[in-house]
Amino acid sequence: xxxxxxxxxxxxxxxxxxxxxxxxxxxxxxxxxxxxxxxxxxxxxxxxxxxxxxxxxxxxxxxxxxxxxxxxxxxxxxxxxxxxxxxxxxxxxxxxxxxxxxxxxxxxxxxxxxxxxxxxxxxxxxxxxxxxxxxxxxxxxxxxxxxxxxxxxxxxxxxxxxxxxxxxxxxxxxxxxxxxxxxxxxxxxxxxxxxxxxxxxxxxxxxxxxxxxxxxxxxxxxxxxxxxxxxxxxxxxxxxxxxxxxxxxxxxxxxxxxxxxxxxxxxxxxxxxxxxxxxxxxxxxxxxxxxxxxxxxxxxxxxxxxxxxxxxxxxxxxxxxxxxxxxxxxxxxxxxxxxxxxxxxxxxxxxxxxxxxxxxxxxxxxxxxxxxxxxxxxxxxxxxxxxxxxxxxxxxxxxxxxxxxxxxxx
Numbered sequence: 001x002x003x004x005x006x007x008x009x010x011x012x013x014x015x016x017x018x019x020x021x022x023x024x025x026x027x028x029x030x031x032x033x034x035x036x037x038x039x040x041x042x043x044x045x046x047x048x049x050x051x052x053x054x055x056x057x058x059x060x061x062x063x064x065x066x067x068x069x070x071x072x073x074x075x076x077x078x079x080x081x082x083x084x085x086x087x088x089x090x091x092x093x094x095x096x097x098x099x100x101x102x103x104x105x106x107x108x109x110x111x112x113x114x115x116x117x118x119x120x121x122x123x124x125x126x127x128x129x130x131x132x133x134x135x136x137x138x139x140x141x142x143x144x145x146x147x148x149x150x151x152x153x154x155x156x157x158x159x160x161x162x163x164x165x166x167x168x169x170x171x172x173x174x175x176x177x178x179x180x181x182x183x184x185x186x187x188x189x190x191x192x193x194x195x196x197x198x199x200x201x202x203x204x205x206x207x208x209x210x211x212x213x214x215x216x217x218x219x220x221x222x223x224x225x226x227x228x229x230x231x232x233x234x235x236x237x238x239x240x241x242x243x244x245x246x247x248x249x250x251x252x253x254x255x256x257x258x259x260x261x262x263x264x265x266x267x268x269x270x271x272x273x274x275x276x277x278x279x280x281x282x283x284x285x286x287x288x289x290x291x292x293x294x295x296x297x298x299x300x301x302x303x304x305x306x307x308x309x310x311x312x313x314x315x316x317x318x319x320x321x322x323x324x325x326x327x328x329x330x331x332x333x334x335x336x337x338x339x340x341x342x343x344x345x346x347x348x349x350x351x352x353x354x355x356x357x358x359x360x361x362x363x364x365x366x367x368x369x370x371x372x373x374x375x376x377x378x379x380x381x382x383x384x385x386x387x388x389x390x391x392x393x394x395x396x397x398x399x400x401x402x403x404x405x406x407x408x409x410x
Contacts, residue, residue, distance in 0.1 A: 051260040059103035063113045068262040075332040077363030082135035083143045134335030163293040164327045168304040176288035176303050186321035188352035194279050198222040205231045209253045224280040227273035242269040264330040337363045
């Protein structure tokens, strides 16, 4: 990342970050037998290519060794969200102009290392290695945890329930089938929804990594679980893509020119792709629980999908049956971090209602917005499994492929 862009981006890297995607799904849509085809073929990333470990990517790593680089960045998000810090909360301010300054030690970095060792020891000793104690357990949005009871909590109305809780209190053995049926009927019915198997979208993007400027974005998706986004940045394309089994990102703000996602981040990318195709979403999880929570002043129904060995997915539906929120989680060595997506402003596109506004909130960066102005449901060939990478994603220009190669030599 260039120095001036890095300065703007890091100054905007605030806690509790939100990525806002306003999906203005306007324009011509053809449902069946469409002509446009976008190829997602090529790409030479090997199926067994390993993600470098954190200590091989970042300097002066002491206690977070042996984890993939993408998981290391999620760990930084856990710190930021739990203490409500930005990067300069722990690092020297020179990181705003010099990336290598991230390696310079500070008293807070030293203390953070001690806390990681403490948390891991507690979980290993008392909870069988499960992340039951995390940064958030004590800090809860404060750099200095409270150690004295708060009488307002004891005798007041108490803390409001977190609707995004990973533990869902289910409503007995109630089936999720009626909830999914109501959702599909609400957006257009099973026949119409079943025909929507792929789409492309174009529009504009505003984000923490653009300094507030508007740049073009393109989105390509194919059922059940393939998706690419291409943001036309000032110094080259920023690309994220998944072929359903692997996922990659080539974005200027990341620490690697080509970041290979691992573990729960691969699952998250796959889920993100599937959320556009309701007909495949229900079948993607082996078990569903049904519950209810309140978001603001609105009561919503919650479905939680689980698969063995994976973190769950929460889906939230309003009285009309429309999907209004999804929450998924990613693992880190110091706990689990959430990613929330909110959906609203549903409008009919080729007989199917789609959200024209999506707001994504996670622990990493400040608000960003993607505003597609045209979306088309088309047929395009499936990418070659395990061989697709951002440089060959659909819509990536030859100039941006050169940019990707250039960034690898920096």
